[in-house]
Structures are given as structure tokens and as C-alpha cells.
Amino acid sequence: MIQDFFILCSGADADLLKTCSKGEQNKYAGIGATVFFTAVMAFIASSYALFTVFDNLYAAVFFGFIWGLLIFNLDRFIVATIKKRNNIGQEFLQATPRIILAVIIAIVISKPLEMKIFEKEINQVLLEQKNGLTLANKDQLALQYTPKVEQLNQDIAALKNEVLIKEAETNALYDIYINEAEGTAGTKLLGKGPVYAEKRDKHDAALAELQALKTTNAEKVLAIESQIATLDTEYAEVVKNSQPVIDGFDGLMARITALDELPWLPSFFIFLLFLAIETSPIIAKLLAPKGEYDIKLEEEESVLSTWVEQKLAQRKLIASTDSEINQKIYEDLKGEEELYGYKKKKAEELLRLQADSFHNIQTKGLK
Structure with missing residues (x-):
């Protein structure tokens, strides 16, 4: 029963094959088994590849099964249509389209399994890429907030500098009226005279302005610092909201890109393995003797x-x-x-009928 199934897979004429020897039946059962197991491998590999895309087991298995049937039908058709005529060149020419397709399929199918085999290494590469993307994302988002924060910090510095300038002016006035009282400058008269009182009043007025300026600028600084805190909060929130996008940067294309950064030799041998599997039905038929x-x-x-x-x-x-x-x-x-004579008589009758018909039509037209 198993042999009959594999003979069916080979695409051979079962009735004709039954008239052949057991060895010939076993040969085509082997070719059919190769076709069948190639389709099974295509089903497994494509199901995993589709699972990485859809992230849904049932959808991956369904479409993987369809893909396996497609490969099975294609291999069975090509194996059945390759005729053994003691001309290896012609047989190879018949198999060339399938061999080209096998190369394409081997590339497509080997990649998902390579990603599974080298999953840990790919995860390490993806982690490094995610870290780089996180830092780049923070820097990029910071470009939207840094100019505003720097401008606000400059405003705070200007307000504080304004207070310092006023303090310097007030301290200068303080030194002036003290020196006047001590007689070391100004009128150089010791004691608190009219000039001293005038300079003291200027100092006191400047001191009052300084206190008012400190109060006003302190309120402004608090307001600006509140704006800076708000911007910092917005920046942290934007970074937080964009981080899931970076954390989800592990799809099929990202993993293929990460795989390309790994050494190529192991991936190449895996590709050769799947190429051998994909071309095995054709190779088996080509190598089989007539x-x-x-x-x-x-x-x-x-x-x-x-x-x-x-x-x-x-x-x-x-x-x-x-x-x-x-x-x-x-x-x-x-x-x-x-x-x-008979043909002539019939021709004369036809001409008479035509003449009569023409005469009737002309007569009706004149009435």
C-alpha cells in the first residue's frame, strides 16, 4: 500500500508499472518518496516562515499546507514529464525550469529556518540595533525640545543676571554713602550731612527696587522652570510612547537584516542543504538509468x-x-x-421571373 502511494507520487503509470519487475517498481517508489518528503519539508519550512509573518499558527499551517501541495504537484508533474531517452542533455533541459525554481524556493525557505537556528545570535544583533535606535530616537525627539529648553534657560539666566546687575548697582551706592559718612570720598567731610542723606536715599531707593526686582524675577524664574518641567515631562512621555515601536522592531525583515550581519558561511551551507532537498526529485529522476x-x-x-x-x-x-x-x-x-439543355431551360425561367418582378416594381412606382 505504501509502495502504491509512493508510485502515485512519482507520477508513473501504475498499470504499466505493474507489468514491470519489482526492481523497477521499487525505483519509481523511491522517486515518489523523494517527491513526497520534499513536499513535507516545503510544508514545514513555509509554515514556520509564514508563522513569523502572520504570528498565527492556524493561518501559517493552512497556507503552509497549500504551499506543500503546490510543490508536490509541481515536482510530480516535472518528474512525470521527464522522459528517459538516453539523452542526458535533453533531459536536463526539461528539468532546467524546475532547477531554477528550486534555487528560488531554497532561498525563500532556508531563510526562516536559518533565523530559527541562529535565533540567539539574531536576538543579540537586534538588541544592539534596538539600543542604537533608542538612543537615536531620544536624540531626534530631543531636537524638538532642546531649543525651547535652552531658550527658557537663557531667559532664567537673563533674569538672574538682571538681579546681579541691580545688586552691583545697589552695593556701589552703599559704598558711596558709607564713604561719604566716613569722609574718605565725596565731600570728604566726616559725618552725616546733607550729601550723605541724599546718597543714602538713592541707596535705599535702589535697595527697594532690588528687592522688588528679586521678587518679580523669582516669580518669573519659577514660571519658566515650570515650563521647563512641563517640556521635560512631555519629552519623557513622547519617548515612552515611541519605545514600543522600537521594542517591536523584530519582524521578518528586521531578522533577515540581522541575519545578514552574521557570518555568511553557515547560512550558505544551510542554503545548499535546502537546495539539495528541493532538487532531489529531479536529480533522482535524471540519475535513474533507463x-x-x-x-x-x-x-x-x-x-x-x-x-x-x-x-x-x-x-x-x-x-x-x-x-x-x-x-x-x-x-x-x-x-x-x-x-x-436542362440548365439552359432553368436559366431562362429565372430570367423571366426576374424581368416580371422588375416590371411590377416599376409599374407600382408610376401609380
Whole structure:
């Protein structure tokens, strides 16, 4: 039963193969087994590849099964259509499209399994990429907030500098009225005279302005610092909201890109393995020697081809003979006087009817 199933997979004529030896049946059962297990490998590999895309087991298995059936049907068709005619060049030419397709399929299927085999290494590469993306994302987002924060810090510095300048002016006025009282500057009169009182009043007024300026600027600084805190909070929130996008940077394309950064030799050998698996049904058929089944199949095809050629030749001969006979018959009829008179009589009747019909039409037109 298993042998019958594998013979079915090989695409061979089961009835014709039953008339062959057991060795010939085993050979085609082996070719059919290769076709079947190649389809199974295609199903497994494509299911995993699709699972990395859809992240849904049922969808991956369903479409993987469809892909496996496609590969099975394609391999079975090509293996069945490669005819053993002791001409390896012609056989290889028949298999060339499937070999090219096998290379493409091997590349497509080997990549997901390579990603599974080198999953830990790929995760390490992705982690480094995510860290780089996180830092780059923070720097990029900071460009939106840093100019505003720097401008606000400059405003705070300007307000504090304004207070320092006013303090310097007030301290200078303080030194002036103290020196006036001590007689070391100004009028150089010791004691608190009118000039001292005037300079003291200027100092006191400046001191009052300084206190008012400190209070006003302190309130402004607090307001600006509140704006800076708000911007810092917004920046942290934006970074936090964008981080899940970076954390989710582990899709199929990202993993393929990460895989390309790993050494190429292990991936190349895995590709060769799948290429060998994909081309194994074709290689098995090409390497199989011409056997009893192939000879009998060639004989049946030859019989059918000969029969069709005979039928076509007979039809052409019948048509040619019939044409010659008809030509001879019409040549003989040319000399028959009775046939000539009959044709003449009918022609005269037709002309009379045409003349009568034309006359009736003209008469109706004149009324």
C-alpha cells in the first residue's frame, strides 16, 4: 500500500508499472518518496516562515499546507514529464525550469529556518540595533525640545543676571554713602550731612527696587522652570510612547537584516542543504538509468504516434482521391447535351421571373 502511494507520487503509470519487475517498481517508489518528503519539508519550512509573518499558527499551517501541495504537484508533474531517452542533455533541459525554481524556493525557505537556528545570535544583533535606535530616537525627539529648553534657560539666566546687575548697582551706592559718612570720598567731610542723606536715599531707593526686582524675577524664574518641567515631562512621555515601536522592531525583515550581519558561511551551507532537498526529485529522476518501464512507455507512445500518423495519412489520401474523382466527374458532365439543355431551360425561367418582378416594381412606382 505504501509502495502504491509512493508510485502515485512519482507520477508513473501504475498499470504499466505493474507489468514491470519489482526492481523497477521499487525505483519509481523511491522517486515518489523523494517527491513526497520534499513536499513535507516545503510544508514545514513555509509554515514556520509564514508563522513569523502572520504570528498565527492556524493561518501559517493552512497556507503552509497549500504551499506543500503546490510543490508536490509541481515536482510530480516535472518528474512525470521527464522522459528517459538516453539523452542526458535533453533531459536536463526539461528539468532546467524546475532547477531554477528550486534555487528560488531554497532561498525563500532556508531563510526562516536559518533565523530559527541562529535565533540567539539574531536576538543579540537586534538588541544592539534596538539600543542604537533608542538612543537615536531620544536624540531626534530631543531636537524638538532642546531649543525651547535652552531658550527658557537663557531667559532664567537673563533674569538672574538682571538681579546681579541691580545688586552691583545697589552695593556701589552703599559704598558711596558709607564713604561719604566716613569722609574718605565725596565731600570728604566726616559725618552725616546733607550729601550723605541724599546718597543714602538713592541707596535705599535702589535697595527697594532690588528687592522688588528679586521678587518679580523669582516669580518669573519659577514660571519658566515650570515650563521647563512641563517640556521635560512631555519629552519623557513622547519617548515612552515611541519605545514600543522600537521594542517591536523584530519582524521578518528586521531578522533577515540581522541575519545578514552574521557570518555568511553557515547560512550558505544551510542554503545548499535546502537546495539539495528541493532538487532531489529531479536529480533522482535524471540519475535513474533507463529501465523496463521507460522502454515500455516509449513503445506505447511510439505505437500511438504511429497510429495517429497513419490516420492522418489516410485522411489526406481519402481527401486527395475524392477531389480527383469529383474533378473527373465534372469533366465528364461537360459533354452531356441533356444536362446542358436542362440548365439552359432553368436559366431562362429565372430570367423571366426576374424581368416580371422588375416590371411590377416599376409599374407600382408610376401609380
